Amino acid sequence: MQYYSLQNPAHKVSFETAVTEGMAPDKGLYFPERIPQLDPTFLKNLHQYSDQEIGYEVIKEFVGEEIPEAQLRKIVADTLHFPFPIQKVSRATYALELFHGPTLAFKDVGARFMAGCLGYFRRNSKKPVTVLVATSGDTGAAVASGFYNVPGVEVVILYPSRMVSTLQEKQLTTLGGNIRALEILGTFDDCQQIVKTAFLDQEIQAKRPLTSANSINVARWLPQMFYYFLAYRQMKAAHPKLVFSVPSGNFGNICAGMMAAAIGLPVSHFIAATNSNDTIPRFMQTQEYKPGRAVPTLSNAMDVADPSNFVRVLELYGKNFPQLAASMSAYSFNDKDTARTMERVYKEYHYMLDPHGAVGYLGLQQYLAEDPDATGVFLETAHPVKFEDTAPKAIRDEIHTPAKVMSLYGKEKSSIVLPADYQAVKKTLLQLEFQNSELSH
Ligand SMILES: *Cc1c(COP(=O)(O)O)cnc(C)c1O
DSSP, rough: EEEEETTTTEEEEEEEHHHHHSSSSSSSOOEEEEEOOOOHHHHGGGGSSSSSHHHHHHHHHHHGGSHHHHHHHHHHHTTTTTTOOOEEEETTEEEEEESSSSBBBHHHHHHHHHHHHHHHHHOOOOOOOEEEEEOHHHHHHHHHHTTTTTTTEEEEEEEETTOSOOOHHHHHHHHOEEEEEEESSOHHHHHHHHHHHHHOOOHHHHSSEEEEEOSHHHHHHHHGHHHHHHHHHHHHGSSSEEEEEEOOOSSSSHHHHHHHHHTTTOOEEEEEEEEEEHHEEEEEHHSSOOOOOOOOSSGGGGOOOOTHHHHHHHHHHTTTTHHHHHHHHEOOOOOOHHHHHHHHHHHHHHHOHHHHHHHHHHHHHHHHOOOOOOEEEEEOOGGGGGGGGSSHHHHTTOOOOOOHHHHHHHOOOOOOOESHHHHHHHHHHHHHTTOOOOOOO
């Protein structure tokens, strides 16, 4: 499969180049040159396939010949090695729980799949590549865990000191091995700015080739199609009119759902649920794209004013607005509604939402009020314990901490503390030695 840049459709690259570069040199996002179609008998018999078989069938055309079948099957198996259960919450409302992975958020799937692909592409290179990433919390944790011990790949994570939750900091700073955390005395924007500058720095690129694990990377975006197939398999028999409500920030996840529908999954409608960062709900009302400034909310992984993947959504619908509007509704919810919903759903249905899932739940209820015949799945994208500090008082004490993260609290944090200064970070980057820099294959 070839991928073209959305800035210039004539610029086409292989899957390997798209994964390694992340973004086209003209700063366009990569997009597959054609939409493969799944075999209808595969869809009809979906219940006979394992998670891993479904993942392989769904992704194989997007990868093409560039990764041999046995390798790709292994990468998919390593990606989908935890459950994706569906829980009924209330009338016509089901939660697809995407938080049973190692870092308790759905970004584990994309990060693990990308790590597998990059590890494969780097298998014969003498020089390791360094994945450089800035994080406000969730992305860094998923990337650290996904790339841990991948031969030929070293990971440097920049995070703003004291601005990530305790659990997130432990996830970033306790792995060791090929993972290093730089604790920046500044904001997330400072971290992101430093990372952008580093990518353009020829001296660094010559000594320590850099790549990004940004969420726009096709290897992080496309495997998110898996969720929708796994949900459909669990829902299929009784629910012909299926809609998905996706709590959205950068719109990568929902766009993967739309791609799943484009290759053949029967989905009747998508709901993009946002917090107060409502650029897309406003766009759907006015057809004017006017990103403002991001405002902080309870569902902070969705505090995005200018969602990078929305250009992919538009591309998928051929920039045809009526068609997009027929397939997707978009609603925005504020923090007050989010917190109230978390309390109410726990009280009435005994289901514990995280703030992102709560936004998805609200989006689904609003849609069901307009279309009562539908059955909806909302995506529960993170475990509530990740946002314990800001949970409404009434439910905070009820949040249970999964055993696999309990042990993290006892582990020693290891980070390099640096000022928010490019030269200081550069010097450290050029000198960093990794414990396992003698990589075995
Ligand atoms: C990243 C994230 C989102 C937003 O997903 P997008 O693909 O950026 O729309 C939602 N919930 C959680 C918990 C996240 O970490």
